[in-house]
Structures are given as C-alpha cells and as structure tokens.
Amino acid sequence: MPMYKVKPVSPGDIKIDLPTCMYKLPNTHAQGMNCGEHALQNGEVDPALKALEERQDEVLRRLYELKATVDGLAKTVTTPDADLDASTLSRGPAESVFRGTADLDSLLGKDLGALRDIVINANPAHPPLSLLVLHALLCQRYQVLSSVHVHSSVSVVPPPLLSCLGPRHIDSYARQRFQLGFTLIWKDVSKLQMKFNTQSMCPIEGEANVARFLFRLLSAEPQDPLAATQMDCWIDTAVFQLAEVGSKEHAAVLRSLNSALGCSPWLLGQEFSLADIVCACCVLRAGQTTSAAANIQRWLKSCQNLGHFDCVNPLLQ
C-alpha cells in the first residue's frame, strides 16, 4: 500500500518522435537540380583535369630525363677518361700574362668608397716571398697603397722585413687616391692568413692560396683548363714538397723541375706564370741554388732578369 499518491502530471503514453538524423543536408543527387557540372559523368574528361594530367606527365618525363643525365655523369666521373677525349680539347693560344686589363669592380665587388684593403697576416719567421713578388706585379698594374705593420704579438722584426714592400708612396697620406690597399702585418700566426672583405669573405689561409687570389687580380690566369691545372699542380708540388731541404722529395721535385725546364723556358711553356713565381721562391728559400742543375739555374736567372724578384733578394741573406 503506497504511502502517498500523487496525481500523474502527464499521461505516460505520449508518443515522442525521436530524431535519427543529426544534421540534414540538401540532397545533391536529387532530380531536378542543375546538372551542368555533371555533364562529364558519361566518360568525357574535364578539360582542366586533362591539362593537369598532361602537366604531370610532362614533369615525370623531365624527371626521367634528368635521372638519365645524372646517371650518365656518374658513369663518366667514376670511370676516368670515359667520355673525355683529351685530344679534342682546344689548345687555345695561351693568354698573354700580365697584359690583360682587369676590372677590379667585377673581380672584387662594387666599390663602396672605401679603399679595397687586402690584409695579410704573416709570421716574420716565414716571410711569404711569392706574395712579395706578386705585390711588385700588382704595383705595375694598379695604384697600390702598401704598408707594413708589426703586431703587438711580435716583439722584434728584422729591418729588411719592415721595408720589404718598398719605400713609402708619396701620396700615401691620401688613401682615397689608390685603387687597392696591400697591408702586410707581421704577427705571431701559425699559418699565413689573408683577410679582405670580412662581411662576405672568410679569411684565406696558406701562402699558395693567397698567391692564387692575388694572381687572379692580375687577370693573367691561363684560359685553357689544362694549363691551369698544370699550374695548380706545380704550385702544390712546390709548397708541399720543396719544404724540407735534403729530403728525397725535395731532390725528386728538383729533378722534375729540371726536366720540365729542359723543354721550355718556363714551367708552363712559353709564358711566365704563377707556377714559376711560387716554385722559384720555394727553391730560393730552400737555398743551395749554386749547386742546382743547369736548367734550374738558367731559369732562376731568367726570373731575376724579369725584375720582379728584386724585392726578394734582400730577404734571402
């Protein structure tokens, strides 16, 4: 028997229609709608789609072509002389050295009004003779403001090193009148270093590399790749193998120098080049030139006669 009875508020048998669908969208497939977009359902291809397909084919085709080219190159690289016939390389006339005109703006970048100053940090124990020769050559081509400084890390520098760039230029008080600056700083560094444009260039290390940079300023690079490679080869040989006097390597290099100089007056043939400069400086620095072979002596004499090596002589004592 229930304790309390309450009259029902609502009848319990109302039927409620519960929804079965959350969202309703209009039926796109219903009849009577605009069927313009669906005209292609009958197997015809939409022109836009066609164009896309064609583009895709084109891209794929180009990809395959590239792949083929790269494969071919890989083959030629790994197998020496596969596709290269040395005899067909044109032996063009060797560019006459030191007679080309140079455009400093194109070589070194636009002139911003500042003196283009090449800063070379060298250790006084190992003076860079080839760079001094190149400096003399640069002075003939351009107006160069040369200065020598001694860094506070070095206490004493022998006087010949202080005057190795020649006497002070008359106009040196007006830096703006010069096209190029050549600042040599005697500093306690382990490796020779060159700084030019610190914002866009990292420092260049090593006498040979700086020599290559300076040589390019003369616009006297050999044009054909064969000569250029030979020149690089001689430079590397000189720098790495002529270092120690009396070693077997040293003797071997001298022998190959002798034989090369037997065929032609200069190392690259008829023209004086950077290879001659660097090799001559290494040979002179190693000393014992009086006991060297005949061809080498003749070649050294020719170098001296050119006059570019005058700055080097006082440093050899």
Place this chain on the structure above:
Amino acid sequence: CCVVSSCFRAGEEEQQAQSKKALKKQQKEAEKAAKKAEKQAKLVSVRQETPVVFDVFSLRLCLSLSWIEADRPLVRVQDLTPEKAEQQIWVRARIHTSRAKGKQCFLVLRHQQFTVQALLAVGDRASKQMVKFAANLTKESIIDVEAVVKKVEQKIESCSQQDVELHVERIFVISQSEARLPLQLEDAVRPEGEGDEVRKVDLIIINLHRNLNTTTSQAIFRLQSGICQLFRDTLINKGFVEIQTPKIISAASEGGANVFTVSYFKTSAYLAQSPQLYKQMCICADFDKVFCVGPVFRAEDSNTHRHLTEFVGLDIEMAFNYHYHEVMDSITDTMVQIFKGLCDRFQTEIQTVNKQYPSEPFKFLEPTLRLEYKEAVAMLKAAGVEMGDEEDLSTPNEKLLGRLVKEKYDTDFYVLDKYPLAVRPFYTMPDPNNPKYSNSYDMFMRGEEILSGAQRIHDAQLLTERAMHHSIDLEKIKAYIDSFRYGAPPHAGGGIGLERVTMLYLGLHNVRQTSMFPRDPKRLTP
C-alpha cells in the same frame, strides 16, 4: 659507633684528600709562580738585549713610533722568496686574514698586492697567550712580525708568495683597525656579477679609502702612474717641453654650455675645459713642441660609464713642417710607446687586474693603423648601418666600427682621419683638397674615442671667418685670435684623458674604477 669511626676515618680521608687538594693547589701555584718568574727573567733578558721592546707581544707599541731610531730593516712582503730561507727577518704588513686552530694560528699578511702566509704555533718561542692574542687581532691592523722564513714543499696557492711561509716569533701591533669594517675586502675584490655593477660601484666609492687598499686598486693606479710617466718620458725624448697652463680662465674655450663658473673677486671666471688656448699660444711663442698634464673640467651633465666632470688631461701640441700627419704620427708613436712600456714593465699589475676583471689583452699595430672617415662610413654601410656621408659617428657606430676594424686588422687602437668639417670645432683647419672635410682625426681604443685632435687654423683672417660661420661672439675670443696675428707656425695637436686610457687599456667598463677620487654630476666627495 662504627659510623662514628667511619666518619672519623672519612674525615681523616677527607682531611687527607683536602690536604691532597691543597697540595695540588700549592703545586699549581708554585708552577704558576715559577712560570711567572721565568717570564720575568725572560723579560729582563729581552729588555737587556733590546731595551726598547717591552714584550714578546704587545698592543699599541707607541702611537707615534718616532721615539727610537731603530736600525732594524723591514723586509717587504714581495721580497719574501726562497732565497731568504732560514733567515730571521722583520716584516711590516696588514693582517689580511687570521684563523686560529687549537694551538696554531694562521695569519695571511698583506702589503699592497702581495700576500704571504704566517704561522704562529705554541712552542718554545710562543706561548698560548701569544697565539690567542694573535688570533684576536682585528683584520687590517698593521703589525710588525719577527719571523723565520721557511720554504714550503707544497705551493700555497692562495697567496702571492707561494714558495715560502713565515714562522712567527714576535708580533707587535703598530696600528689597530676597528673591528667592524665598512666594506668587506673580499666583497670588494670578488668579480662582479650581473646587475651588481651600479650598486657595487657606489658602495666601493663610498668606502674609497678602504677600497684603495685592495690588490686590484693598487694595480690599477700603479699602472695609471706608469702611463703618466711613460707619456712624459716619451715626449721629453722626442724634444717636447712640459708647460703648465692656468685653470681659472676668463672665457670658455670650447663653448659656453659645459663650463663651470667660479666667483672671482667682484666678477666671475671659468674653470678651464681644456688647455687648448694656452698650448697654441706657446706654439706661437716658438716652443715648437709642448705638452701639459693637468686637470680638465667639463660641466657636462652626462651620467655615462666614460664621462667625468673632472679628469686628468694629457695634452700635446706641435708645430709641423709640411703636413699635419707629422704631428699625427708623433702622437700615435707616443701612444704605441706607452702601450709597449706598459706591456714590458707592468705585467704583474695587468695580471692582477685581469684576475678580478678578465679581459682580452690589448693589441695594436706599429705603425698605427690609419683609416679615413670615408672608409669608415663605407665599412659601416657594408655592415648595414644607415648614415649620411657627413654625419658624425654615434657611440654605437663607433663601437661597431671598432669591432669591424678589430675583425679585419686585429688591432684595438687606430686613427680615423679626415673627419667632415661640419662636425668639428671652429678652429679646425679645412682639408685643402676637399672643403667638406677637415684635417682632423680621432683615435680609438677598444672602439671608444680617446683623443680628438686636428690641425689648427693659424691664420687670424681664416679663423675669424670660421668663427663667424659658427656664430661665435668674436669679442669673447678676441685674445685668442690676436695671438695669431704676429706670425704663427702651422701646428696641430690633441689630448687624451688619463682615466679613460687606463680604463680602456685594462678592458674595464667604468671610468670611475680608474679615477682615484672620481667627480661626476652626482658625486663631490671624497
């Protein structure tokens, strides 16, 4: 009755114990008396040897210390080296630290930048009272010790004299220090942390008389003294004459704004902003090459790390033959000789300062690097700075330029030549080849300007024109212009600030650290 007897026996024993105690007490007293007698005897013997010394240890020997003339030589702390091993010597120094441990007392004695360890141990030479006395001495007191120098096997890392220590036999106090120090010495010497800078500097200056004693301050001001001396020596060797110029003057030399006024009897006068006028007058009097060292007063309300209202100016003026570069080269050569001299003779001081304020060693080129203003502008533009060709260099641009130059040439010192005419004072000679520029130059150390110099106009006519162009009252500078009317040789010069040069050479960051008693808009004492 057993109790009684036991009590009695106890009493007896007690009596015996009592007497034992009494005996012990007597013995002790006898010992003490004996010791006292011994001490007295010792005192007597000591008194007989050196009639002036009262005791083996004593406080406040005598305030004036001038009532005897002792022959006793005092060895300086910095001279205590292994060569003196086993010698008995007298040392006068301050107590840097003292630490007692049981029967031993370790003292660290300090004189200027040098410290040495001293050991006082209870033994036949030292009594327990003496060790206690030494341990209680206040820090910073000045004492005289008689000690034997002993070599040590292990280096004493915390002292400057690392190979020896002193075994103290006698110790006397010359001047006692108050117990509570206004600034702990360790705090003054500790390297600075972030955010500490301004407060630390204030604290240090307030307690300047204490701070001047630290090893670092000693080193800084010895170096500063060296700069002054090298400046004088180098210039005198070059044939310069030192002159003294007046500091109370009638007209402001550099411009009316930054000058101190003083009342001068019924009128007023000014404190000299620079010895410019007088240097030039000496050149007109055919002295040819002059320099002067003296205070310079600038009433600039700048509270920066590198400005003072009063500083020591080292000024140079020189007549030249053909080109003002002769003067510029002379000045740069003087600076280079100063740097070289500091490097050769003051290495100890430089290392001492570096311990508390580490910095890169100062680098320079010889001959000094000279760049032109146009080059500097081009370098700055290449680095992304936007500025006009004739605009003056702002301080951040100067610092950036210093970094660029350091990167390319690896030097902390260089000259910037040919400044634009518009930004220089009226007495600067214009460049004959280009009227927009002038024959003037600034020198920089670590990217901050230390010298501003130029060729001066030595023609009265041109000077008048330039003064009018700058809207300067001609009446005020009449005497100045008049000095050029009767034949004046072409001349140029410049001046440096001693404090700033010291600060930049050592790589410090606040000029107040290199000024013994700095003056700025907010500081008038000590």
